[in-house]
Amino acid sequence: MDSRRMCPHCRAFITDKDRVCPYCHEHVGARAIDRRSPADALGGLIPHERFTTSMILLLNVGLFIATVVLSMKSDNTGALMALDSRTLYQFGAKYRASIFAGEWWRLMTAGFLHGGLMHIAMNLYVLYDLGPQVEEIYGTNRYLVIYLLSLVVLFD
Numbered sequence: 383m384d385s386r387r388m389c390p391h392c393r394a395f396i397t398d399k400d401r402v403c404p405y406c407h408e409h410v411g412a413r414a415i416d417r418r419s420p421a422d423a424l425g426g427l428i429p430h431e432r433f434t435t436s437m438i439l440l441l442n443v444g445l446f447i448a449t450v451v452l453s454m455k456s457d458n459t460g461a462l463m464a465l466d467s468r469t470l471y472q473f474g475a476k477y478r479a480s481i482f483a484g485e486w487w488r489l490m491t492a493g494f495l496h497g498g499l500m501h502i503a504m505n506l507y508v509l510y511d512l513g514p515q516v517e518e519i520y521g522t523n524r525y526l527v528i529y530l531l532s533l534v535v536l537f538d
Contacts, residue, residue, distance in 0.1 A: 435513030493533030
């Protein structure tokens with residue numbers, strides 16, 4: 383690996399170890415790659431490479447818990463295994479008539495809702511397995527665009 387870099391002031395080549403440019407005598411700070419530390423989030427609880435995927439997973443689980451609680455309050459005793467459509471509608475499920483009536487946000491929110499325990503378990507497993515790989519290949523920003531666009535495009 384090459385141990386040279388450019389001085390940000392005079393653009394002369396200097397070594398990685400130089401803190402003062404030998405040509406222009408200006409102070410040279412540490413390289414950006416040396417300052418960066420991809421530490422794990424939450425003290426190592428969430429690995430850096432799974433942070434975005436973990437946030438999406440937490441959002442999905444949080445909404446699932448909220449829908450189950452609301453469904454149980456409306457006398458659906460089996461809400462954990464199968465949510466009622468009224469609760470899902472209240473949380474933003476895709477419903478063509480409502481979408482065409484101007485509730486376009488349902489295109490996005492419906493992707494975070496799940497109908498039951500098996501539904502969310504399978505979706506979270508696949509997201510946990512493939513999400514970090516997609517993020518590594520395409521980067522965080524593109525990963526989020528891919529994820530969010532897939533919610534809108536999958537209009538059933």
